[in-house]
Amino acid sequence: TQLLEQSPQFLSIQEGENLTVYCNSSSVFSSLQWYRQEPGEGPVLLVTVVTGGEVKKLKRLTFQFGDARKDSSLHITAAQPGDTGLYLCAGAQNTGNQFYFGTGTSLTVIP
Amino acid sequence: NAGVTQTPKFRILKIGQSMTLQCTQDMNHNYMYWYRQDPGMGLKLIYYSVGAGITDKGEVPNGYNVSRSTTEDFPLRLELAAPSQTSVYFCASSPQAVSTQYFGPGTRLTVL
Numbered sequence: 001t002q003l004l005e006q007s008p009q010f011l012s013i014q015e016g017e018n019l020t021v022y023c024n025s026s027s028v029f030s031s032l033q034w035y036r037q038e039p040g041e042g043p044v045l046l047v048t049v050v051t052g053g054e055v056k057k058l059k060r061l062t063f064q065f066g067d068a069r070k071d072s073s074l075h076i077t078a079a080q081p082g083d084t085g086l087y088l089c090a091g092a093q094n095t096g097n098q099f100y101f102g103t104g105t106s107l108t109v110i111p
Numbered sequence: 112n113a114g115v116t117q118t119p120k121f122r123i124l125k126i127g128q129s130m131t132l133q134c135t136q137d138m139n140h141n142y143m144y145w146y147r148q149d150p151g152m153g154l155k156l157i158y159y160s161v162g163a164g165i166t167d168k169g170e171v172p173n174g175y176n177v178s179r180s181t182t183e184d185f186p187l188r189l190e191l192a193a194p195s196q197t198s199v200y201f202c203a204s205s206p207q208a209v210s211t212q213y214f215g216p217g218t219r220l221t222v223l
Contacts, residue, residue, distance in 0.1 A: 009151065031209060042115075042201050042214025043154070088153055092209035097142065097161060098169060099209060101154040 003027055004091055004102035012108040013079055021074045021105045023089035030094045032065055032072045037086040037104075046074075079109045112137050115215035117202050123221045124192040132187040132218050134202030142205045143185040144169075144212065145177065147198040154201065160185055161208070192222045 004025045013019055023032070031050040035043035047056050049065035049072065056063045060083075062075040072089055086106050090099040118133045136143065141162045146154040146169075156169030160179040174196060176188040185204075189196060199219050203212040 004153075006153075033211075040216070042203070042216055043212075044214070045211045048211070090154075097167075097208040098144070098156050098159060099212070100156075100170075101146075103151060103153045 003100040004089055006087075006089060006102040006105050008105060009103065010106050010108075012110065015080060015109055015111050016078050019076050019079060019107070021076075021087055021107070023072045023074075023091075023102050025070050025091065027091070027093065028069050029091035030069070031092050032069075033090045033092075033099065034063055034072070034074055035088045035090065037088060038084075043086075043088055076107075079107075081109045081111050083107060084109050114138065115202055115204055115213050117200075117215035117218050119218060120216070121219045123223060124189075125223060126192060126194065128192050129188070129190050130192070130220075132189070132200055132202075132220075134185045134187065134215060135183050136185075136202075136204040136213070137183065138204060138206070138213065139182060140204035140206050140213070141182065142208060142210075143179065144203040144205075145175070145185070145187045146201045146203065147171065147196075148201060148217075149198050157187065157200075189220075194222050196220065197222045 034046045037043040052069045053067045054065045060077045089102040115136045144159045145157040158177040160166045202215045205212045
């Protein structure tokens with residue numbers, strides 16, 4: 001069973017378009033992270049959100065944590081080819097020492 | 112700082128063979144993790160460690176073993192390799208529980 005589901009699984013868009021990636025669960029998380037992974041490399045942390053309803057911005061990337069802390073979204077404005085990669089969400093629960101990773105969204109931005 | 116290093120980068124095993132995937136970090140992190148990544152499945156936690164001498168199972172521990180004799184090293188042992196263990200394996204470390212994880216470059220393992 002997958003604790004965190006991401007959608008869409010694949011996304012191919014033109015440079016300059018906007019997009020949103022979703023990370024959903026039926027479970028509550030104490031914190032949620034977003035990572036980006038490029039081919040042949042390990043994931044790299046983009047952001048951590050810990051408060052329900054929290055919104056964080058990182059240049060053209062906007063991250064939101066759902067009010068009930070069960071879901072999150074990543075919005076990219078004016079996508080660029082450098083945004084291409086696999087986007088992973090990861091949630092941690094109050095009990096335990098681990099993050100549960102989502103299924104991933106593979107984004108391709110076409111120049 | 113090299114961060115998290117993993118060896119080897121690639122390996123092909125025959126069914127039934129054994130091997131150890133090496134992981135070393137130079138950031139003095141207490142927490143270390145082993146994940147496997149299969150297409151369309153994200154990352155699944157195999158084992159983790161909260162400090163030298165302490166290890167615990169993750170979501171998918173069957174067929175693997177780990178040890179943590181030092182803060183820096185966290186090797187993953189595969190005994191009796193099976194085709195289902197074909198995957199990309201990532202080691203990660205973090206300074207605290209559920210904080211930023213720093214990943215190594217991965218080991219691509221194929222079992223034939």
